[in-house]
Amino acid sequence: MLLTYPYAQSYLFAALESTPILLAGALTGLTDAEADFRPDPARFTLREVLAHLADWDPIFSERLTRMQGEDHPTLPGYDEGAKAIEHDYVSSDWREQLALFTERRRTLTAQVRAFSPEDWPRTADRPEIGVLSMQDLTMLIPLHDIYHLRQVREWREMYQP
Numbered sequence: 001m002l003l004t005y006p007y008a009q010s011y012l013f014a015a016l017e018s019t020p021i022l023l024a025g026a027l028t029g030l031t032d033a034e035a036d037f038r039p040d041p042a043r044f045t046l047r048e049v050l051a052h053l054a055d056w057d058p059i060f061s062e063r064l065t066r067m068q069g070e071d072h073p074t075l076p077g078y079d080e081g082a083k084a085i086e087h088d089y090v091s092s093d094w095r096e097q098l099a100l101f102t103e104r105r106r107t108l109t110a111q112v113r114a115f116s117p118e119d120w121p122r123t124a125d126r127p128e129i130g131v132l133s134m135q136d137l138t139m140l141i142p143l144h145d146i147y148h149l150r151q152v153r154e155w156r157e158m159y160q161p
Helices: 008-026 046-069 080-086 094-113 134-158
Strands: 123-126 130-133
Touching (some): 008 046, 046 134
Antiparallel strands (some): 123 130
16 A cells, blocks of 8 residues: 555645645736637636636545445546536636635645545445545545646647737
8 A cells, every 4th residue: 555655645645735836836927818728629728727626626525525434435427528518617717716726625635634544445436447445536636636737837838929
């Protein structure tokens, strides 16, 4: 189990706490026009990325709560595109979404910090991917963050006003 490695939990907690800080720095000077730049039509704009991140922390939290409180629950999948339309990501205020994500990440990190050693191996079924543990899901969160942090950097490098 990865989290038995010395410092692994500390690294995980630091990673979870760091994303809002790194995002805020990476978005310094962002304009609304740049927030709406879409170099890849199949991917979110930066405005939409922030709304997406703000939406997903409660989903991660709910999944972890179920895994902690239920014996091997089946967790539903979510259609990210449908959620983007339903929550009108394209019209969201990216500054408000960054603040909301920061608040929600604080809550999620506190939840993860409170896990007992017995919680980490608890499992759930995700029909589209299989069995995962609380540790697996928790480790996935900063990996998801990094995917979007890289996207922020790449989109900003491509933007030419």
